[in-house]
Amino acid sequence: MALYSTIEASKKVLLSTFDKDLPVLPEIWELVDSVEFSTDSAEPLIPIVLKAHESFAALKGLEGIIAVALCKKRFGEDTKVKALVNCNHAALFPAMSFLSTVDGIPKWGSEMKNKIMDTDLNHVYSNIYRRMLTNIYRTKDGGFYHLHASLDATPTLKALGLPPYDEGKNEKKVAQRAIEASTQRYTSEDLDKMIRDIKQAGSPCLTRAEFLASSHGKHISSRPLFELSQLESTSPTLKLSLEGPNILSGIKILDLSRVIAGPVISRTLAEYVDFNFGKRTIDLDLKSSEGRQAFEKLLEDVDVIVDGYRPGAIAKLGYGPDELLKRFSGKRGFVYVKESCYGDGGEWSDRPGWQQIADSVTGVSWANGQALGLEEPVAPPFPLADFGAGELGCIATLNALHHRLTKGGSYYTSVSLVKYNDWLMSLGSYPEEIWRRMASAHGLEHSQKLSRQSNFDDVGLAAIASINRLHPHLWKDPDFMQVATNTPFGTVKTQSPIVKIVPFKTASNGWLNVTRPAGYDSLVDWV
Incomplete structure (x- = not known):
């Protein structure tokens, strides 16, 4: 061995x-x-x-x-x-x-x-249908394309001819089938152009x-x-x-x-x-x-x-x-x-x-x-x-x-x-x-x-x-x-x-400022 x-x-x-x-x-x-x-x-x-x-x-x-x-x-x-x-x-x-x-x-x-x-203001994570947009899908030419919901799935869903919300598709596989039915109407190149035109994130799956x-x-x-x-x-x-x-x-x-x-x-x-x-x-x-x-x-x-x-x-x-x-x-x-x-x-x-x-x-x-x-x-x-x-x-x-x-x-x-x-x-x-x-x-x-x-x-x-x-x-x-x-x-x-x-430590024991939620502080000043 x-x-x-x-x-x-x-x-x-x-x-x-x-x-x-x-x-x-x-x-x-x-x-x-x-x-x-x-x-x-x-x-x-x-x-x-x-x-x-x-x-x-x-x-x-x-x-x-x-x-x-x-x-x-x-x-x-x-x-x-x-x-x-x-x-x-x-x-x-x-x-x-x-x-x-x-x-x-x-x-x-x-x-x-x-x-x-x-x-999650635009329900990208809480809504399964919108969340499943971020995934790898087949394309018309036999390739694969990675879509991404970014911080708002609506622009890409609309470009694919799909509704922004679809409560009837609240299971992963059901949502994925619906999205892939749309991506398979496009070649990877056409899909990439569409995503670029609406200034969203996405990419063909390329080999090294x-x-x-x-x-x-x-x-x-x-x-x-x-x-x-x-x-x-x-x-x-x-x-x-x-x-x-x-x-x-x-x-x-x-x-x-x-x-x-x-x-x-x-x-x-x-x-x-x-x-x-x-x-x-x-x-x-x-x-x-x-x-x-x-x-x-x-x-x-x-x-x-x-x-x-x-x-x-x-x-x-x-x-x-x-x-x-x-x-x-x-x-x-x-x-x-x-x-x-x-x-x-x-x-x-x-x-x-x-x-x-x-x-x-x-x-x-x-x-x-x-x-x-x-x-x-x-x-x-x-x-x-x-x-x-x-x-x-x-x-x-x-x-x-x-x-x-x-x-x-x-x-x-x-x-x-x-x-x-x-x-x-x-x-x-x-x-x-x-x-x-x-x-x-x-x-x-x-x-x-x-x-x-x-x-x-x-x-x-x-x-x-x-x-x-x-x-x-x-x-x-x-x-x-x-x-x-x-x-x-x-x-x-x-x-x-x-x-x-x-023998030095990168820092003292403990935090000067403990972790906190986004926007927690109100004073605009340095510590």
């Missing part, structure tokens, strides 16, 4: 990132030995043929290396410090939304709707080869894991606060994002700032004078802006990187972080997209389906691209701050879901013997339970169930999970920080 080591495989993946024109200063490469990997399981946890497990362990390792560099900048270059990463803990990172609970209730629990604010043959695939595959450009070089070097226990104490991050990838960036950065995964949260209307005034007050002291909206949306409101460059000219430096589905540049950069769309367009869904023995694409377990892009965004931000500490100036850095998937695919699949063992252990070898009709939650819940069955101790490990009591939600259990910086 062939031996496999996730530690050795993760080290190789980490080293390979430096061969991809990674835009880091030379001293980052020199610190590559400052990260130490550990694990209690030699084989991967995530039930997918692609090396997702190793990709997250490697990215957490890269995060740790840059955190060590920042630590040395703050506490002295002679400081003896290292980063510790448990590979299993890192592999559970993209499963965070499935692992987190409120008063013991998981996200799919029926009582959860009483615990959190209802943001088809993606790489496209103009956008060629562009993305030629780019580094994250982009970095210097906006100006006259601002003085960043000075870190001498107070506070955290590596980046005093750094102020303004998060303009929603739905997984963007929030993951700032949540992870908070481990080095406040250790509050909830952050302070306010609602502002940037089209109103009152909202703009409040927002501009925050901008006065900001160090990092995270933009997770559709490309160009924030710039149209007057707060894009070029506009901020003029605003801050001669006053201060800053870092602007852009997270998107398709990335900067390339033919498809302005298209809207989500996790499932990135999976479909890059070949991840096809790779997953074929590994399951099917001749159809299947959504992967967990929001890998969302968390992958989010982690890349955290790394890119830490790297840009390292540039500010070293060279001064202001920086623009960007990450994308499609780039994470492109990189994941480039790592290749597991050896056949390893995958056979994994598939058998997870009950996938001869199972037809998963198919293209299995939506995001179906696949994720199946993976959680099998990981829990095979590794029940992970859920109970106090180093992996952390509890916050007396929050506005109730008692929240979620994943603890993965990268451990020793």
Whole structure:
């Protein structure tokens, strides 16, 4: 039986990132030995043929290396410090939304709707018929197309000639049959044009080869894991606060994002700032004078802006990187972080997209389906691209701050879901013997339970169930999970920080600001 080591495989993946024109200063490469990997399981946890497990362990390792560099900048270059990463803990990172609970209730629990604010204003999640729009469907030419309900299913349903609501189709399979009856009237190309014309998200399910043959695939595959450009070089070097226990104490991050990838960036950065995964949260209307005034007050002291909206949306409101460059000219430096589905540049950069769309367009869904023995694409377990892009965004931000500490100036850095998937695919699949063992252990070898009709939650819940069955101790490990009591939600259990910086801690014990609902805070001011 062939031996496999996730530690050795993760080290190789980490080293390979430096061969991809990674835009880091030379001293980052020199610190590559400052990260130490550990694990209690030699084989991967995530039930997918692609090396997702190793990709997250490697990215957490890269995060740790840059955190060590920042630590040395703050506490002295002679400081003896290292980063510790448990590979299993890192592999559970993209499963965070499935692992987190409120008063013991998981996200799919029926009582959860009483615990959190209802943001499903257009009934995308509460209405089964509208929810099933987000799925993979056959097309007239024998292809497959991934539709997405986005935040409002109505535009796409209407374009397909379907009613916005149909209470008679409140079962998954019934709703899927109705939608597929419509998609099969169109070729993949015609369907894609229709979706583009109404400015909604969707994509043909491409193979890896088809993606790489496209103009956008060629562009993305030629780019580094994250982009970095210097906006100006006259601002003085960043000075870190001498107070506070955290590596980046005093750094102020303004998060303009929603739905997984963007929030993951700032949540992870908070481990080095406040250790509050909830952050302070306010609602502002940037089209109103009152909202703009409040927002501009925050901008006065900001160090990092995270933009997770559709490309160009924030710039149209007057707060894009070029506009901020003029605003801050001669006053201060800053870092602007852009997270998107398709990335900067390339033919498809302005298209809207989500996790499932990135999976479909890059070949991840096809790779997953074929590994399951099917001749159809299947959504992967967990929001890998969302968390992958989010982690890349955290790394890119830490790297840009390292540039500010070293060279001064202001920086623009960007990450994308499609780039994470492109990189994941480039790592290749597991050896056949390893995958056979994994598939058998997870009950996938001869199972037809998963198919293209299995939506995001179906696949994720199946993976959680099998990981829990095979590794029940992970859920109970106090180093992996952390509890916050007396929050506005109730008692929240979620994943603890993965990268451990020793002998320093990434943060103090506990949260300065416990997690809180969207729009919870009323004061527009920094902590």
